Amino acid sequence: MTTKIYLPENEMPTHWYNVIADMPNPPSPYLGPDGKPVPPEAMLAIFPEALVMQEVSTERWIKIPDPVREALTMWRPSPLYRAHRLEKLLNTPAKIYYKNEAVSPAGSHKPNTAVAQAYYNQQAGIKRLSTETGAGQWGCSLALAGQIFGIDVRVYMVKISYEQKPYRRSMMQTWGAEVFASPTDMTESGRAILAAHPDSNGSLGIAISEAVEEAASRTDTNYALGSVLNHVLLHQTIIGLEAKKQLAMVGDYPDMIFAPCGGGSNFGGVAFPFLADNAAGKNVRLVAVEPTSCPTLTKGIYTYDYGDTAGLTPLMKMYTLGHDFMPPGIHAGGLRYHGESALVSQLYHEGLIEAVAVPQLETFAAGVLFAKSEGIIAAPESCHAIAATIREAQNCAKTGEAKTLLFNLSGHGHFDMTSYDRYLQGDLTDFDYPEEAIKESLAHLPKFG
C-alpha cells in the first residue's frame, strides 16, 4: 500500500501544455486604456520576448529548456501522495490523491514559473528582475530562481508584511535578493504615496506599481509576475502533467480535481492538462476553490477590468469583483484577489470548469483534519482545496461512490502558524458575503470593452 508515488527525474515532462490550443474559442485580447488590443510588442518593455511569445502562443506543446528542467530537478518531479489516512478518517470509499508542491525550497508551487522566468530573462541579457510580494511566497520563489540563474532580484514587499512577517523577508535575503518595504522613496509611485500618506502600510497594488516602474525605466531590468498571465499558467502545467503520469503508474485516473484559485496559476497548473483529456472525450470535473469572502468566479461578473487596484495594467476580460474591491482580511492571502486569470475565466464562462466557494472556518477545520491524518500542515490557500475535497469524499461516503479525487497541495503552512493558532484559539470568524462592497467596486468598472 504505497503512500508516495515518485516519478523518476528522467520522466519529468519535457514540454509545458498550452491550454489555448484546446479552447473552443481564442482568448479575448488584452486591451489598452483606449479599448484597443495591446500589441505583444508593448509588453517587451518589461518582459523578455520569449515570455511575450508564450503569452500569445497557440502551440499545444512548448518545450521546457534544458537548464530550466535541470533547475526544476532541485525538487521536481514533486511526489504524488495517496491520502490513505485521510480516507480512513473520513470512512469514505473515495480514493484521495494529492500532489505535494510544498516540497520546493520556497515551500509552494510558485518556483515552477519563477525558474522559467528567470531563465528566459537571463537569456535575454537581463541583469535584474523587479517584483512585488505580499506575504512573501512569490518573492521567495523569484529570489531562489534569480540565485539559480545569476540575476539580481529586487522585491517590493508590502510594508505591513515586511514588518509583520520577517521570516519570509529573511528567506529572500538568504537567497540573495534585496527586499524593500513598499512604499519606498526609490520610485515616483512610492514617493507620491508617501507624500500623501507618510505612514502608509502599503498594498499589493502600490508594490506592483513600484516594481513595474523600476522595470519600465531601466533597460537592464525586467518585471516578473507570479500568477494571472498565460505564460505563468503555462509553466505551472508541469504539476498536472506529472500528476497524470504518476496516477498512471498506479493505474488510476481522477474523476474530480480540486485546486485553490486566486490568480489562477495553482488551479490552471494542475487542471489544464486534464482539460486536454476532456477535449479528447474524457470527463474529469475540474473544480476551482475560492473563499466565500472573495468569490471572484462564483459571484463576480465576466467583463474587462484592470489586473491591479490602481488601473495601471492592461484590461483583461475576466471574472472580477471590481479592481478596487478590498476583500476581508482572511488568512489565505494568496486568494485575496479581485480578479482571475483570463484563461481560467473564459473556461469557466464557457462551462468547461467548475467553481465552488468555501468559508474560512471550514478551510481551517479541513487543514487541522489533514494535519492530524496526513501529518502535513498545509498553507491556508491549500486548505481550500482540502475542504472541497473533504466535502466530496463525505458525499461519496453517503452515496457509496468510489470516486478518485485529486487535489493540489500547493504549499506548506510553516509561515502561517499564527493563522492556525488564531483558529485553534477560536479567534477566527467567517465573513458575511461582502455584497455591498462588491456592488460598490463593480460600479467602478472601466466603461468600455
Place this chain on the structure above:
Amino acid sequence: MTTKIYLPENEMPTHWYNVIADMPNPPSPYLGPDGKPVPPEAMLAIFPEALVMQEVSTERWIKIPDPVREALTMWRPSPLYRAHRLEKLLNTPAKIYYKNEAVSPAGSHKPNTAVAQAYYNQQAGIKRLSTETGAGQWGCSLALAGQIFGIDVRVYMVKISYEQKPYRRSMMQTWGAEVFASPTDMTESGRAILAAHPDSNGSLGIAISEAVEEAASRTDTNYALGSVLNHVLLHQTIIGLEAKKQLAMVGDYPDMIFAPCGGGSNFGGVAFPFLADNAAGKNVRLVAVEPTSCPTLTKGIYTYDYGDTAGLTPLMKMYTLGHDFMPPGIHAGGLRYHGESALVSQLYHEGLIEAVAVPQLETFAAGVLFAKSEGIIAAPESCHAIAATIREAQNCAKTGEAKTLLFNLSGHGHFDMTSYDRYLQGDLTDFDYPEEAIKESLAHLPKFG
C-alpha cells in the same frame, strides 16, 4: 545526472541496527545515586518494557513493527540528494551527498523515534505521554506521533521558548498536543521553582523534571525522550540504513560521513550503520560535528555524569562539560547539551569515530552557501554538518582527491529564520571557548564512578 535518489517504500529497512552488537566492549552501565548499576526494571516506571529491553539489547538487528513502518511511510524513505550545485560552486572533485530528513511533517529526523516510542507505549496500554521541549522540534515530533497512535501528548515547553517561539507551539497544538509553559504550577518541581523564582523563564532541566514527575506519578502516563538514550539512537539508524541502500543504487559508497552532534541521535542515526561495515573491514571516517561553544566531545572529559542539569537522571558514562555547564546562547539550540549519548561517547573514546568543532559564524556562512546552491534552507544544527563537509570538500579541491562525502541534513530552518536574519545583519558573533565555565562545571562532577 540525477539529483534525488528515492528508495521505494517497500525497500525501506525492516530492522533497526543495534551498534552495541559491534562495539569492542559492552556499554558502561547506567548508575544510580548510590553508584550501583540501575537495573532495567527501574526504568519501567516511566518507559514501556519494549523500550527498556531495546535499551539493554545486544541483538544486532531489531525488527521494526509493521505499524511503525507504515507510519514512517508518511515521509520515509527520505530522499538522498547529490549536491551537484554545491560541488560546482566549491569547484571540488569531491562527490557530496546528503540525506534529507527535513521532509518529515515535523521538519527534522526526530519523528523517526517519536513514532516508534508512541507505538510501543500504545501497545503497553499507555494513554498519555509527557515530555519536555526547548525550541519545539522534539515536542512537535512527539505530538505528531501521539496523534498517529491515539496517545495524548503533554509537552512541557521551556517558558521563554513558549513565549518567543509560538509557531512550534501552534504546530504541536495543531497535531492535538497540550503544551504548557514550564515551570507550571501542575507539578511539585514546577511549584518549587515558581515559589523561589516567580518570574522564572524556565530551562530544559526544569521541563524534564516536570515531565518525568508527571510520568512517574501516574500509571496511565509514560515519559519520552528525544535523544541520548540507546533506544532513541537505535530508531534513528533507519537514516543510515536507507542512505547505504540509496548510495548503492547509484553505485557509490562514502569515504566520510558528517552529522551534527548534540545528544547524539542525529549522528548515531546516520553513522552507526556504517560502523558495522567498518567492523567488517571497511574504513569510513565518521565525524561528529559540534559547536566550538559547547565542545562536549572535543573538550569534555569521559566520566560518569548526570544527563540533566538538576541531577535527577541516572549517571551515564559519557563525554561531558559538567551537568551544570551553561553553553553560550548559540542559535543551534539542539546542540547546546552538556553531555552526549553514552554510545557515541564510548565509540569516540575507543577511537572508532571522530569529532570536530566548528564556530557559529562558519556554520551560518555554510548554511547560506548551501541555500544559494542547493536551494534548501537548513536548520542551524544541520549547518554544522554542512560546514564540516564544505571544509573537507575544499581540502579535496586542494589535493585533487575525489572523496565521496555524505552528511545528514537533519532538519529545515523554516523556524530559525530569525537566526539567519541576525547572521545576515551581522549581529551574530563567535564565542570564545568557554574555558572557565567548563572548568567550573567540571568541578561539580559527581564523585564516584
